[in-house]
Each structure stands twice: as C-alpha cells, then as structure tokens.
Amino acid sequence: MTLQVEHVSGGYGQLNVLKDVTFSVAAGQLTALVGLNGSGKSTTINHIIGLLAPKSGNITLNNYQLKKDPVAYKAQIAYIPEQPVLYPELTLREHLDVTINSYRLNQQSAWENAQKLLKIFRLDNKLDWFPVHFSKGMRQKVMIIMAFITDAKLFIIDEPFLGLDVVAVKDLLQLIDERKNNGTAFLITTHVIATLADHADQFVYLKDGQVAAQGPMNQFQQSVPELVSEG
Incomplete structure (x- = not known):
C-alpha cells in the first residue's frame, strides 16, 4: 500500500472540514477524488501534502508518517496544483534545473526525460522563455513536465484537465498510464469524471467532509449516479 489516509479530521482553525476521512491509494x-464544490477535496489534498496538520488521524506514505518524518514523506510526492505556481524571474530551463536539483535527480537522465516531455507538450523551443510569456495552459504543461521528470512514488494532481487542450489531455493520460504500469500511485481531483472513467482504479466521493462512497467505476456509478451523469 502506498498512501494511507486513516480517520483524518481537520480543517482551518476551529473549523473542522474533514470528518473521519479514510481511504488508500x-x-x-x-x-480519483471527487465531490461538489466545498466537499473537502482541497482540504484533503492540503492535509496529504502537509500544508495542514490533521487534528486527529494519520497519513502514511510507504511507511513514512507525515507527522513523524515529514522530509522523507514529502520527498516521495510530486504535486501539481490546479493553479500553476511558477517563479516569474526564472526561465523554463531554470525551473527544470530547480526541480532536478531539489529531487537530487541524475542530471543526464533527468534532462533526457525532460527533453522528451518538452517535445510531447510542444515546449521544446521555449526553454529560455519566462512565465510571463506563457498562457495558462502552457504554465500548466510546465508544471506537468516538472512533476514527470521526478521519480516520485505518488503524484497528486489537482484538476489537471481544466485549461488543457484536447491533445494535451490525451498526452497527460498516456503519461499517467505509463507511470501506473511502472508502479507509481496517483491521486487526482477532478470534476470531469468521464475523462478518468477508463483510467481510474477507484473513485472516492467526498460529501460534507466525509467519504460518502468509494469503489471502482461500475460500483461508484451505482452509488452516486447523479454525480457520474454530471461528469
């Protein structure tokens, strides 16, 4: 088991958003972590990546507990937020360098991988561009490339399909499937359930900060038909 979220409750200040959330990846x-706006998806992600500390419960990744060994825990994660976060003073090339150095990757193999990803997402001729020149979709592609050059055991991706063109969505799904086949775990939040229908192994449905349903697509579809039809 890679990620285990066990009986996690927590939120912001005195406000408890999550109530005894349990699931595994x-x-x-x-x-796929799904739910309506305000259901607790972002709060769950923020707890898993360590931006929020659970008031109760445990989060474990490959036997490393977040609260006991946060450095070893976080070193296993690649996170792609819904809104791209880039340094305005760094070029695309420098962003990749920062990622390679932060994850202590082999320079040669990491750059070989980066070149393949840059070509896939049609950014190979923009290495010396600054973020100000990128569209929202291009910034999102930069975040994807930065994540996929790592050897992370767990990818956490927040709403990856919003802002991407149809070709990029197809390319991203192919990359996800390839990494899955090599043993990488993925936790993805999305409102576009249909896009992940053939790729997700299980869906976890949050409602009012609680797990209201979970299971593979056929089981999930029976449990929450209205949400699946909307997706």
Missing part, C-alpha cells in the same frame, strides 16, 4: 493505481 495503492502503488500502480489511480484514485
């Missing part, structure tokens, strides 16, 4: 599997 196995190696080589994609778990």
Whole structure:
C-alpha cells in the first residue's frame, strides 16, 4: 500500500472540514477524488501534502508518517496544483534545473526525460522563455513536465484537465498510464469524471467532509449516479 489516509479530521482553525476521512491509494493505481464544490477535496489534498496538520488521524506514505518524518514523506510526492505556481524571474530551463536539483535527480537522465516531455507538450523551443510569456495552459504543461521528470512514488494532481487542450489531455493520460504500469500511485481531483472513467482504479466521493462512497467505476456509478451523469 502506498498512501494511507486513516480517520483524518481537520480543517482551518476551529473549523473542522474533514470528518473521519479514510481511504488508500495503492502503488500502480489511480484514485480519483471527487465531490461538489466545498466537499473537502482541497482540504484533503492540503492535509496529504502537509500544508495542514490533521487534528486527529494519520497519513502514511510507504511507511513514512507525515507527522513523524515529514522530509522523507514529502520527498516521495510530486504535486501539481490546479493553479500553476511558477517563479516569474526564472526561465523554463531554470525551473527544470530547480526541480532536478531539489529531487537530487541524475542530471543526464533527468534532462533526457525532460527533453522528451518538452517535445510531447510542444515546449521544446521555449526553454529560455519566462512565465510571463506563457498562457495558462502552457504554465500548466510546465508544471506537468516538472512533476514527470521526478521519480516520485505518488503524484497528486489537482484538476489537471481544466485549461488543457484536447491533445494535451490525451498526452497527460498516456503519461499517467505509463507511470501506473511502472508502479507509481496517483491521486487526482477532478470534476470531469468521464475523462478518468477508463483510467481510474477507484473513485472516492467526498460529501460534507466525509467519504460518502468509494469503489471502482461500475460500483461508484451505482452509488452516486447523479454525480457520474454530471461528469
């Protein structure tokens, strides 16, 4: 088991958003975290990546507990936020350098991987561009490339399909499937359930900060038909 979220409750200040949330993400599997606005998806993600501390419960990644060994825990994660976060003073090339150095990757193999990804997402001729020149979709592609050059055991991706063109969505799904086949775990939040229908191994449905349903697509579809039809 890669990621285990066990009986987690927490939120912001005195406000409890999550109430006894429990689910797991196995190696080589994609778990889709879904729910309506305000259901607790972002709060769950913020707890898993360590921006928020649970008031109760445990979060474990490959036997490393977030609260006991945060450095080893976080070193296993690649996170792609919904809104791209780039340094305005750094070029695309420098962003990749920062990622390679932060994850202590082999320079040669990491750059070989980066060149392939840059070509896939049609950014190979923009290495010396600054973020100010990128569209929102291009910034999102930069975040994807930065994540996928790592050897992270768990990818956490927040609403990856919003802002991407149809070709980029197809390319991203192909990359996800390839990494899954190599044992990487994925936790993805999305409102576009249909896009992940053939790729997700399980869906976890949050409602009012609680897990209201979970399971593979056929089981999930029966449990929450109105949400699936909207997606």
